[in-house]
Amino acid sequence: MIFSLSDFHFPDATPRLYPQTAGRPWVLEIGFGDGRFWPHHAAMFAEPPNYLGVELSGVSLLKAQRRLKSAGLNNAILTKLPADVLLREVVPRGGLDTIVVNFPDPWPKAGHLEHRLLRAPFFQLAASRLKPGGAVLLTTDHDEYFDFACQAARDSGVMHVELTGPPPAALETKYALKWRDLGLSAQHARFTPTAHPDVPHGDVRPYPEDPEQVPHAILTLPAEFTPATPGQPFQKRTARGGDWTVILLDLYASLRRDGWVALAHVVEGELTQEVLVGITAREDGSHLVRLARFGGPIITPGVKAAVGAVTEWLEESGGRVTHRGY
Numbered sequence: 001m002i003f004s005l006s007d008f009h010f011p012d013a014t015p016r017l018y019p020q021t022a023g024r025p026w027v028l029e030i031g032f033g034d035g036r037f038w039p040h041h042a043a044m045f046a047e048p049p050n051y052l053g054v055e056l057s058g059v060s061l062l063k064a065q066r067r068l069k070s071a072g073l074n075n076a077i078l079t080k081l082p083a084d085v086l087l088r089e090v091v092p093r094g095g096l097d098t099i100v101v102n103f104p105d106p107w108p109k110a111g112h113l114e115h116r117l118l119r120a121p122f123f124q125l126a127a128s129r130l131k132p133g134g135a136v137l138l139t140t141d142h143d144e145y146f147d148f149a150c151q152a153a154r155d156s157g158v159m160h161v162e163l164t165g166p167p168p169a170a171l172e173t174k175y176a177l178k179w180r181d182l183g184l185s186a187q188h189a190r191f192t193p194t195a196h197p198d199v200p201h202g203d204v205r206p207y208p209e210d211p212e213q214v215p216h217a218i219l220t221l222p223a224e225f226t227p228a229t230p231g232q233p234f235q236k237r238t239a240r241g242g243d244w245t246v247i248l249l250d251l252y253a254s255l256r257r258d259g260w261v262a263l264a265h266v267v268e269g270e271l272t273q274e275v276l277v278g279i280t281a282r283e284d285g286s287h288l289v290r291l292a293r294f295g296g297p298i299i300t301p302g303v304k305a306a307v308g309a310v311t312e313w314l315e316e317s318g319g320r321v322t323h324r325g326y
């Protein structure tokens, strides 16, 4: 089953995600590629563990979905997200038995090391989300990244590093086969938490049912207010806060001519969302600025700030705010 970010709870729980098999172990695979690991690995169990797979590539997601479906693996959820966001916001503390990383992108250039997944903050987050006795399993052909990851695990202060042989299924992935054909071998490490640090979940929640809880503002606009005139493109605006950047990209007029929709690009760490913020006329002549439900936005500090950025832009254009709900 494919989940988007808005299908999850923050944090989520196995009885909700896997209602038929909630008592089974829970495995997360990061960067599953075309999905060959899990059918091979699951075949070793009489009852396949619950599986959560995270990938950045949409094409890989569809290939893996087909593979898992034809293997009859029903207790498997695939999602297209940065792994860090899934682990931090969706996985509950102490929820996972195993985190599997097979042949992660090595980012070999000197200036690109910060793109590597397996750095000390990742190991702290992983230790927080693993059960006691759980483990991160790394298999890679890249010796330099392997040493880097082992050192990062030690530097995290919360992982014991054990060098062992890889699970056989890790040698059946697309990249494993590619490196084997080139005569290269893979290394494997098992990282087990020595402590479970308290890495908190962020201030993230789904779009609420109650309109009062949707980030919004009410304001009175000047009678002569026109946000843009034809031929004069909307001027992009950027706002920055502690952990977020909001760029107001464009503005669209409603065909009813009594409102507009602003398109905002919101970046928070690895999480990027494009959201719509509506500006609609109310019966009393005031205007409501509110995050639109379209696209299933997840409400984060940055998304609230996008509503704030639209409101502030309208204030600069002569609007008078009577209520702020963001």
Ligand SMILES: C[S@@+](CC[C@H](N)C(=O)[O-])C[C@H]1O[C@@H](n2cnc3c(N)ncnc32)[C@H](O)[C@@H]1O
Binding pocket: 030, 031, 032, 033, 034, 054, 055, 056, 057, 060, 081, 082, 083, 084, 101, 102, 103, 104, 105, 117, 173, 174, 175, 176
């Ligand atoms: C070298 S490929 C290995 C794929 C597969 N594990 C295999 O062994 O064939 C690395 C994969 O990790 C994915 N990836 C990279 N960074 C990621 C991240 N932050 N979150 C989720 N997936 C990621 C990439 O899209 C890519 O498919």
